Amino acid sequence: MSKKLRIGIIGTGGIAGAHMAAYKKFEDVEIVGGADIVPGKAREFLDKWELPKAQAFQSARELLENVEMDGVSICTYNTTHAECTIAALEAGLHVQCEKPMSFTLQEAVDMVKASKKANKILTIGFQPRYDIGRKKVDDIIASGALGKVYYIQSGGGRRRGIPGGTFVEGEKAGFGCLGDIGCYSIDQCLHAVSYPKPLTVSAMASDYFGKNPKYFSGADTFNVDDFSVAFVRMEHDLTFIFKQSWAMHADSLGDTLWLGTEGGIKIKNEFDYANKPSRVMYFTDVNGQNIDSYVLPSLPFDAYESPKQVDIFEAKVRDFCDAIIQGRPSPIPGEEIIYNQAICDGIYRSSKLKREVEIEIPKLD
Numbered sequence: 001m002s003k004k005l006r007i008g009i010i011g012t013g014g015i016a017g018a019h020m021a022a023y024k025k026f027e028d029v030e031i032v033g034g035a036d037i038v039p040g041k042a043r044e045f046l047d048k049w050e051l052p053k054a055q056a057f058q059s060a061r062e063l064l065e066n067v068e069m070d071g072v073s074i075c076t077y078n079t080t081h082a083e084c085t086i087a088a089l090e091a092g093l094h095v096q097c098e099k100p101m102s103f104t105l106q107e108a109v110d111m112v113k114a115s116k117k118a119n120k121i122l123t124i125g126f127q128p129r130y131d132i133g134r135k136k137v138d139d140i141i142a143s144g145a146l147g148k149v150y151y152i153q154s155g156g157g158r159r160r161g162i163p164g165g166t167f168v169e170g171e172k173a174g175f176g177c178l179g180d181i182g183c184y185s186i187d188q189c190l191h192a193v194s195y196p197k198p199l200t201v202s203a204m205a206s207d208y209f210g211k212n213p214k215y216f217s218g219a220d221t222f223n224v225d226d227f228s229v230a231f232v233r234m235e236h237d238l239t240f241i242f243k244q245s246w247a248m249h250a251d252s253l254g255d256t257l258w259l260g261t262e263g264g265i266k267i268k269n270e271f272d273y274a275n276k277p278s279r280v281m282y283f284t285d286v287n288g289q290n291i292d293s294y295v296l297p298s299l300p301f302d303a304y305e306s307p308k309q310v311d312i313f314e315a316k317v318r319d320f321c322d323a324i325i326q327g328r329p330s331p332i333p334g335e336e337i338i339y340n341q342a343i344c345d346g347i348y349r350s351s352k353l354k355r356e357v358e359i360e361i362p363k364l365d
Contacts, residue, residue: 004028004029004030005026005028005029005030005070005071005321005324005325006030006032006067006068006069006070006071007023007029007030007031007032007069007070007071007072007073007321008031008032008033008034008035008063008064008067008069008071008072008073008093009031009033009034009035009045009072009073009075010034010035010036010060010063010072010073010074010075010076010084010088011035011036011074011075011076011077011080011084012034012035012036012041012042012044012045012046012075013036013041013075013076013077013165013166014165015075015098016034016045016073016075017045018313019073019075019096019317020045020049021313021314022311022313022314022316022317022318023073023317023321024049025314026317026318026321028321028325029321031046031049031051031054032053032054032055032067032068032069033054033055033056033057033063033066033067033069034046034054034055034056034057034063035056035057035058035059035060035062035063036058037058037059038058039058042056042057042058043056055067060076060084060087060088061087064087064088064091064093065091069093070093070094070324071093071094071095071096071121071320071321071324072088072093072094072095072096073096073097073098073317074088074095074096074097074098075098076098077166077169077172077173078100078102078103078166078172078173078174078175078179079103079171079172079173079174080172081097081098081100081101081102081103081107081111082102082103082104082107082108082110082111084097085097085111085114085122086110086111086114089111089114089115089117089118089120089122090114090118092118092120093120094120094121094122094320094323094324095115095120095121095122095123096121096123096124096125096316096317096320097111097122097123097124097125098124098125099124099125099126099179099183099184100174100175100179100183100340100341100344101124101183101334101337101338101340101341102341103174103175103179104174104341104345105338105341105342105345105346105359105361105362106362107341108334108337108338108341108342109338109361109362109364111334112334112335112338112364113364113365115330115334116364116365121320121323121324121329121330122330122333122334123319123320123323123330123331123332123333123334124332124333124334124337125316125332126183126184126187126191126316126332126337127312127313127315127316128184128187128188128312129187129191129312129316129332130310130312130315130316130319131310131312132297132298132299132309132310133279133280133297134188136280136295136298137192137265137267137280137295138191138192140265140282140295141192141193141258141265142192145260145262145263145282145284146258146259146260146261146262146263146264146265147260147261147262147263148236148260148261148262149193149238149258149259149260150237150238150239150259150260150261151238151239151240151241151257151258151259152189152190152193152238152239152240152241152257152258152259153189153240153241153243153254153255153256153257154185154186154188154189154240154241154242154243154244154253154256155185155243155252155253155254155255155256155257155267155269156185156244156252156253156254156256156269157243157244157245157246157248157250157252157253157269158177158181158245158246158247158248159247159248159250159251160215160247161246161247162209162210162215162216162222162226162246162247163180163246164217164218167180167224168210168216168218168221168222168223168224169221169223169224170223170224173224174224174348175224175225175344175348176205176207176210176224176225176226176246177224177225177226177227177228177244177245177246178205178225178228178244178344178347178348179344180246181244181246182228182242182244182344182347183340183341183344185242185243185244185256186242186340186343186344187337187340188256189240189242189256189258190240190339190340191336192258193238193258195336195339195340196234196235196236196238196339197234197235197339197361198232198233198234198235198240198339198342198343198346198359199232199233199234199235199358199359200232200233200346200356200357200358200359201230201231201232201233201343201346201347201349201350201356201357201359202230202231202350202355202356202357203228203229203230203231203242203346203347203348203350203351204228204229204230204350204351204354205225205227205228205229205347205348205351206225206226206227206228207222207223207224207225207226207227208226208227209226209227209246209247209248210222210224210226210246210247215247216247225351226245226246226247227244227245227246227247227248228242228243228244228245228347228351229241229242229243229244230242230243230343230346230347230350232343232346240343242343242347251270252269252270253269254269255267255268255269256269262284263282263283263284264282264283264284265280265281265282265283265295266280266281266283267279267280268280268281278294278295278296278297280294280295281293281294281295282294282295316331316332319331335364338361338364339361342359342361343359345359346359
């Protein structure tokens with residue numbers, strides 16, 4: 001592709017700035033338009049980034065109908081991800097959609113169907129996949145060193161960290177902490193084992209902190225989850241325990257674990273992990289002896305350069321652009337993230353119904 005890649009941004013709120021910052025670093029990319037339902041917001045956003053020639057609109061549809069583009073970033077609030085993504089795909093554009101993929105499982109299915117029909121890229125915004133440490137964990141698990149993985153547990157959580165704005169408005173966000181940071185945890189845990197199919201979910205969610213003005217100033221408008229926990233049965237006799245929180249009286253909900261028949265991995269989640277040589281531990285047996293070891297962090301470098309950190313958000317956006325230019329498949333395909341969305345959907349339904357629910361994923365063709 002000799003000409004610059006022409007990109008538009010739909011939704012010009014907070015996360016759109018991170019997309020724009022990445023795109024602006026690429027000499028082979030041009031931002032040609034933006035859209036936001038708030039009057040004047042798109043124009044203000046484009047002017048802030050010194051893009052006077054880029055066109056601004058008050059709806060995604062207007063942008064799609066009036067500007068020639070190769071792809072778009074969908075940065076709207078969660079419950080509109082599906083409609084904006086499908087509209088862009090039907091307009092013949094490649095799409096990078098922010099996480100969570102959608103609100104409901106059916107929406108995610110419809111997005112993938114639209115991508116297949118248009119033969120265009122649909123990639124979902126899970127930038128932690130580009131973290132060097134995470135890639136090392138994924139590589140160890142993919143090597144088969146753990147044997148058969150039979151148990152996975154998410155951990156972490158925030159001591160205090162409730163966001164504001166549309167994140168806590170149910171009609172716009174759909175989910176609370178589940179959709180904000182919980183979907184990241186699900187992806188971290190399950191991408192490492194090639195996303196087995198979820199079968200059933202039994203979950204509980206609560207909002208004790210978000211609705212209490214002692215802990216959150218916007219308590220009067222808070223109507224999503226700030227904590228959720230789930231027991232997920234998956235194919236291949238795999239158990240997944242999910243936990244996530246925006247606020248709690250603890251330093252962590254525990255460590256992230258993958259337990260296998262030949263070894264295990266633990267990512268330590270605690271306040272002082274930054275002062276330790278590594279957060280990742282590997283457990284196995286050698287000649288009948290228990291071996292508990294740290295996986296030491298290392299960064300790519302050569303003898304003439306310093307070690308290089310990776311800007312994971314920039315890497316995510318660059319990969320989307322390169323996939324378009326090089327005609328490669330989607331970097332983080334919707335077909336895979338449907339399983340992530342199915343679990344989120346199951347957690348939401350189970351917590352509302354207060355019982356276990358089955359997960360049935362519709363056919364994609």
